[in-house]
Amino acid sequence: xxxxxxxxxxxxxxxxxxxxxxxxxxxxAGRYLPEYxxxxxxxxxxxxxxxxxxxxxxxxxxxxxRFSLDAxxxxxxxxxxxxAMGLGLYFAAGEGPRFxxxxxxPEDIKQLATPDPETELRxxxxxxxxxxxxxxxxVPLIGFAGSPWTVATxxxxxxxSKEYVHIKKLMYGDExxxxxxxxxxxxxxxxxxxxxxxxxxxxxxxxDTWGGILTPRAYQAFSLHxxxxxxxxxxESHASIPITLFTKNGGMWLPDIARTGCNxxxxxxxxxxxxxxxxxxxxVALQGNLDPGVLYGSRVKIKEEVHRVLESYGAxxxxxxxxxxxxxxxxxxxxxxxxxETVHELSPAFHAD
Ligand code: CP3
Numbered sequence: 001x002x003x004x005x006x007x008x009x010x011x012x013x014x015x016x017x018x019x020x021x022x023x024x025x026x027x028x029a030g031r032y033l034p035e036y037x038x039x040x041x042x043x044x045x046x047x048x049x050x051x052x053x054x055x056x057x058x059x060x061x062x063x064x065x066r067f068s069l070d071a072x073x074x075x076x077x078x079x080x081x082x083x084a085m086g087l088g089l090y091f092a093a094g095e096g097p098r099f100x101x102x103x104x105x106p107e108d109i110k111q112l113a114t115p116d117p118e119t120e121l122r123x124x125x126x127x128x129x130x131x132x133x134x135x136x137x138x139v140p141l142i143g144f145a146g147s148p149w150t151v152a153t154x155x156x157x158x159x160x161s162k163e164y165v166h167i168k169k170l171m172y173g174d175e176x177x178x179x180x181x182x183x184x185x186x187x188x189x190x191x192x193x194x195x196x197x198x199x200x201x202x203x204x205x206x207x208d209t210w211g212g213i214l215t216p217r218a219y220q221a222f223s224l225h226x227x228x229x230x231x232x233x234x235x236e237s238h239a240s241i242p243i244t245l246f247t248k249n250g251g252m253w254l255p256d257i258a259r260t261g262c263n264x265x266x267x268x269x270x271x272x273x274x275x276x277x278x279x280x281x282x283x284v285a286l287q288g289n290l291d292p293g294v295l296y297g298s299r300v301k302i303k304e305e306v307h308r309v310l311e312s313y314g315a316x317x318x319x320x321x322x323x324x325x326x327x328x329x330x331x332x333x334x335x336x337x338x339x340x341e342t343v344h345e346l347s348p349a350f351h352a353d
Contacts, residue, residue, distance in 0.1 A: 004202070006139045009071045009320060012285050013203060013242035013263045017317045021310065021347035022070035023340055024142070027326035028063040029075045033333055035062045046091045047083075050076050056127040057134055064139065066333065067340050071140050071203075072131065074196070076124055078146030078207055081188055082155045084120040086113050095159075102158030104166060106177040114184050117192040124192075125199040132200035143201025145193055147208035147247075148185040148230075149223035152178070155185075164213060171222065178222065186226045190233040197238045205244040205266070206230060212249020223247065224256060231260045244287060248325060251276070258284045269324030273312040285318040290339070292323045295331045299338055306342045315350050 004010065008022035030036055039059050043049035050056055060075040079097050083089035088100030103109055118125065131141055145151075154160070156167040170178045193204050211223040227245055234243060245257050246266025257265050258280040267276045267288035276286050294305040306321075313319040321343045327336070 004137050004140055006070055010140050010202065010242065012318055012320055013244070015285075015318065017352060019348060019351060021313075021319050021321045021343060021350065023321040023343045024069050024071040024073065025063070025327055025336065026073075026323055028067075028069065028073060029059045030327060031329035032327055032331045032336070033062055033066070035066075046077075047089065050080065051123045053123055053126040053130050056123075057130040060127070060131050060141075061134055064135070067337055068344065069139065069340065071142050072135060073142040073205075074124070074128060074131065074144060074201065076127070076144075078144070078151060079154055080121060080124065081145060081185065081192060082151055084115040084117070085155075085184075085188065086115075087155060097154065098159045099155065102166075103155040103181065104170075106174055106180075109177050109181045109184070112181070112184055114188050117188070117195040121192060121195070125195055128196055128199035128201055140202040141200060142203050142205055143193065143196035144205040144207060145189045145196075145230075147206050147211065147223060147245075148182045148189060148226035149214075150208050150210045151185050151189075152181050153210045153213075155181070164210075171218065182222060182226050186229050190230055193230065193234060194237055197234075197241050201241075203242040203244070203263075204234065205246065208245065208247040208250065211247035211253075216253070219247075219250070219253060220256070224253070224260070227257075228260045231262050235261060244285075246287070254279045264318075264320060266322070267324065273309065273319070274314065277313060277316075282316070282318060285320055286313065287320040287322050289322070289324040292325060292327050292331065295327070295335045295339060297335075299335075302335060302339055303342050303346075306339055307346055310343070310347055310350055313350070315352075317351065319350070321347070 008018045011018045036059055040049050043055050056075045060072055064072050079089050090098055092098055153167045206227055211219055231243055242263040244264040245262045248268050251271035254276055264285035264287050267286055269289050269291040290309050
């Protein structure tokens with residue numbers, strides 16, 4: 001039996017009281033850290049870094065060594081899943097992710113492989129096992145995947161996008177083909193998250209970065225429906241693993257997200273946590289939601305904004321402090337440290353004892 005030393009994150013997810021608000025940071029391992037840049041340089045490129053368990057473990061641990069965080073998150077990417085489905089992921093310098101073989105036509109979708117994560121994504125499971133060993137139960141490890149909708153947008157567009165021409169053409173032109181694609185991604189993702197849990201991930205998060213580009217009706221049908229499938233499937237196989245869902249720009253759908261049976265909902269900075277809490281009725285924990293841009297500000301400003309986030313949630317046990325989205329590469333790590341120390345200092349006042 002393992003017993004984690006720092007249980008704050010798992011306690012909040014499981015609705016147990018904590019002495020202060022737990023904190024971790026989306027993209028906490030990344031380019032704002034000089035030690036990350038050094039390791040990536042040594043690896044040569046992002047995919048080598050992510051697919052070499054020793055290196056993925058090293059960068060996962062870097063923010064844990066530097067800061068007093070309450071969780072580690074597996075260093076990987078949501079796009080390793082489509083890479084394993086045969087799309088050929090690569091990162092062109094300064095251009096973000098790209099696929100050699102995007103999935104455009106119904107024919108492409110029919111031919112897509114549904115890989116076995118235990119073999120084709122084995123490097124991820126090896127990294128999870130290694131990270132758990134190195135963490136030595138100091139803090140819990142978060143595993144993750146992209147939402148089927150978000151992963152599909154990259155697969156169909158072939159890269160990041162501003163206008164989503166191809167996926168919207170597919171959505172309004174051949175809905176059945178899009179549903180087939182989303183079903184294939186969802187079943188691969190379920191197997192992938194189960195494998196991460198079996199390898200040692202202690203909680204799981206699903207990132208739906210692009211759900212917010214949809215109409216309310218389309219969000220239900222093409223994004224939330226498939227996240228619901230993931231939650232339901234994980235509940236069948238791993239009843240007690242806590243699950244967090246995060247739809248960026250999904251503030252108006254928080255009650256629907258909370259009803260999936262997840263343990264926590266990520267909230268971006270466009271929503272006041274007071275409103276998010278009223279909408280979800282303490283049925284779930286809320287994770288967020290400092291604007292990462294605050295970390296460009298002075299210490300006085302950072303402290304003021306951290307306090308504002310804590311106060312907007314108010315007194316209660318179900319808040320996980322985080323940014324409203326990933327940290328930017330230009331942020332000074334000393335400001336990150338100051339933010340974390342400020343959460344440690346100010347948050348006990350919002351807890352019972
Ligand atoms: O949070 C962590 O520290 C864990 C690692 C992690 C990465 N990507 C590493 C990464 C996680 C959880 C992700 C998730 C991810 N990846 C999402 C969902 C969350 C979000 O931020 O919206 C998305 C949409 C992606 C796809 C992706 N990967 C993009 C758009 C990019 C390029 C944009 C960018 O930030 O540069 C990546 C590359 C990537 N994934 C980097 C990191 C640290 C930067 C690559 C580099 O080192 O050059």
